[in-house]
Amino acid sequence: MLKVGVTGGIGSGKTTICKIFESLGIPVYYADLEARRLIQEHPVLVEGYRKLFGEKAFEYGKLNRSHVAKMIFHDPELILKVNALVHPVVREDFFQWSRRQNAPYVIEEAAVLLEGGGNHLLDKIILVSAPENVRIARVVRRDGMSEEQVLKRMKYQWNDDKKRLFCNFEITADDNHLVVPQVLKIHFELLQIWDC
Numbered sequence: 001m002l003k004v005g006v007t008g009g010i011g012s013g014k015t016t017i018c019k020i021f022e023s024l025g026i027p028v029y030y031a032d033l034e035a036r037r038l039i040q041e042h043p044v045l046v047e048g049y050r051k052l053f054g055e056k057a058f059e060y061g062k063l064n065r066s067h068v069a070k071m072i073f074h075d076p077e078l079i080l081k082v083n084a085l086v087h088p089v090v091r092e093d094f095f096q097w098s099r100r101q102n103a104p105y106v107i108e109e110a111a112v113l114l115e116g117g118g119n120h121l122l123d124k125i126i127l128v129s130a131p132e133n134v135r136i137a138r139v140v141r142r143d144g145m146s147e148e149q150v151l152k153r154m155k156y157q158w159n160d161d162k163k164r165l166f167c168n169f170e171i172t173a174d175d176n177h178l179v180v181p182q183v184l185k186i187h188f189e190l191l192q193i194w195d196c
């Protein structure tokens with residue numbers, strides 16, 4: 001079974017693309033979602049988040065997302081500590097999850113994948129790209145974040161030019177390209193690679 005990463009900056013359309021792969025029967029591991037579950041459940045992460053963010057890290061056992069987001073996206077050192085704490089646990093969880101799947105390939109969807117060297121553990125990487133102004137507008141519309149809040153998160157993510165150097169496929173998900181044909185083309189190429 002191949003392990004495929006789908007990455008791209010905030011608001012690029014990764015989740016939307018992955019839903020199409022899911023409709024083709026491909027299992028998808030959504031790293032943001034699973035990270036939030038693990039931060040609330042995994043003893044090492046619960047303890048680590050308490051140490052880094054204080055008692056306010058959790059409210060009634062749930063991650064206090066706005067408190068943590070306010071702190072980490074203002075502090076480059078803190079975000080490095082968080083990434084070093086969370087990403088290895090998520091990666092291990094992804095590998096355990098992938099062993100339980102039965103498919104020609106599985107996908108890990110993650111915004112921050114290449115930045116931590118996660119590509120070395122995956123067989124192929126797909127970049128989902130869209131211009132920054134389009135991505136900002138999408139996230140403002142979807143989450144009600146301010147433009148400044150989106151820009152703060154982008155600061156901790158590589159730009160598409162840098163990501164492109166590490167990717168095997170690219171899906172252009174701006175407002176002018178159809179994405180379904182691009183997904184289908186990659187899907188059949190991945191099936192062929194798996195078949196060989």
Ligand SMILES: CC(C)(COP(=O)(O)OP(=O)(O)OC[C@H]1O[C@@H](n2cnc3c(N)ncnc32)[C@H](O)[C@@H]1O)[C@@H](O)C(=O)NCCC(=O)NCCS
Pocket residue numbers: 009010011031032033035036039063064065066068069072079082083086087090110111112153156157
């Ligand atoms: C800061 C937190 C609480 C914000 O929660 P929130 O629900 O607002 O955002 P969510 O988790 O859905 O992420 C939304 C987007 O924010 C960006 N983002 C999240 N974490 C990071 C990070 N460490 N570096 C850069 N961008 C990030 C990504 O584009 C992501 O797709 C949460 O993202 C967190 O704890 N992040 C650190 C752990 C992490 O790196 N998770 C990413 C998956 S491994």
Ligand SMILES: Nc1ncnc2c1ncn2[C@@H]1O[C@H](COP(=O)(O)OP(=O)(O)OP(=O)(O)O)[C@@H](O)[C@H]1O
Pocket residue numbers: 008009010011012013014015016017032111138139142173174175179
């Ligand atoms: N190709 C597209 N054309 C127009 N709108 C799109 C396209 N792809 C996604 N969107 C919209 O843009 C927003 C962001 O998409 P999506 O949630 O898939 O991005 P993401 O990369 O997973 O975001 P994040 O990194 O924040 O989790 C959503 O509201 C979605 O409906």
